[in-house]
Amino acid sequence: YQNAKTTLERSEKLFASGGISKEDLENSRQNLELKEQALRVAEAELRRTRELPDENDVAIAQSAVARAEAELRSIQKKIDSSTITSPIDGTVIDINVREGEMVSVGETLVTVADLKTMKAVIPVNEVDIPKVKPGQKAIAKLDAFPGQKFTGTVVSTSQKETIAENVVTYETIIYLDNAQGLLRSGMTVDVEILCQSKENVLVIPFTALQEEGGKTYVLVKKGEKDTEKRPVEVGLRSETMVEIVEGLKEGEEVVAALGRKPEATSSQRGGPGAGGPPPM
Incomplete structure (x- = not known):
């Protein structure tokens, strides 16, 4: 660029004194313009190069980022490990530790129940x-x-x-x-x-049953004072009631024995x- 500028200045003096033609002067000017353009491109490339980081600096920065990410993951893992979450929704019914106490692996800290x-x-x-x-x-x-x-x-x-x-x-x-x-x-x-379970069946109190000779009987009321001893066939039983399959009709009254306990059910x-x- 500097040589092209010097050449142009000399060509201008020669042209003024009649030493060169106008065409030669224009050639010198065009050459200077080309050199100026090349200079601008070179300067821009230099600035871009200076702005780019060094490969070694990039490697160092990437390593620092990786270490920071690893430390962050480690801290997050510790935070997650220190937080105990119940696997069910419920109510705390028992707490086995106090704040500040040391705990062992597998120790039950809190009992949560779905009440x-x-x-x-x-x-x-x-x-x-x-x-x-x-x-x-x-x-x-x-x-x-x-x-x-x-x-x-x-x-x-x-x-x-x-x-x-x-x-x-x-x-x-x-x-x-x-x-x-x-x-x-x-x-x-x-x-x-x-x-x-059955629906629409005839039932009487369990205490109304009587056992005799391997058969089951009930006392059916007949009037105010009389009763009739009648054999019956029983079905399902509960703690207090028994199904009558055969031997009684709906509406008939039976006498329940006081103090009799039902068999195991x-x-x-x-x-x-x-x-x-x-x-x-």
């Missing part, structure tokens, strides 16, 4: 256990709520027996509806499992109710 459904664990006699199946309906009564009934469903029966005082029973789990929130963990319940005295069903 909308309570788990009742009851023993069912070996005579009745073949009749009990998952899915059957159940009715529970509690001394804490006289006159109230809580509906439930049989969930499972244990395959392992429990023997107490020479009586064999099998642990049966029933889920009870607790939408009103009345039932609490540890309460004792009386549960009647509906192994079978699928109605059992339950163990302590537990809060919430376990994860299925």
Whole structure:
């Protein structure tokens, strides 16, 4: 560029003195313009090059970013590990640790229960256990709520027996509806499992039955004072009532014996109710 400029200045002096032609002067000017354009391109390339980072600097920066991302992931993992989330929606019913205490791996810190459904664990006699199946309906009564009934469903029966005082029973789990929130963990319940059911059948109190000579009888009222001893055929039984298949007609009155207790049925005295069903 500098040489082209010097050449143009000399050509202008020569042209003024008549040493060169006008054409030669124009050629010198065009050459200068080309050199100026080349200079501008070179300067722009120089600026661009200076603005680009060095490959080594880029590598260092990328390494720093990778380390920062790794540290961020590590911190996030620690935060996630320090937060314990219950796998179910429910109510905290027990806290086993206090703030600041050391805990061990696998230690239960908090117990959460779904109190909308309570788990009742009851023993069912070996005579009745073949009749009990998952899915059957159940009715529970509690001394804490006289006159109230809580509906439930049989969930499972244990395959392992429990023997107490020479009586064999099998642990049966029933889920009870607790939408009103009345039932609490540890309460004792009386549960009647509906192994079978019929509609529109004739029933009488269980205490009206009499056994004699391998047959079943009832005393049917005849007038104010007289009674008739009549054989009957019985069907389904509950804790307090029994179905009469044959021997009585609707509307006939029978005499119930005072103090007579029903035989063992699928109605059992339950163990302590537990809060919430376990994860299925």
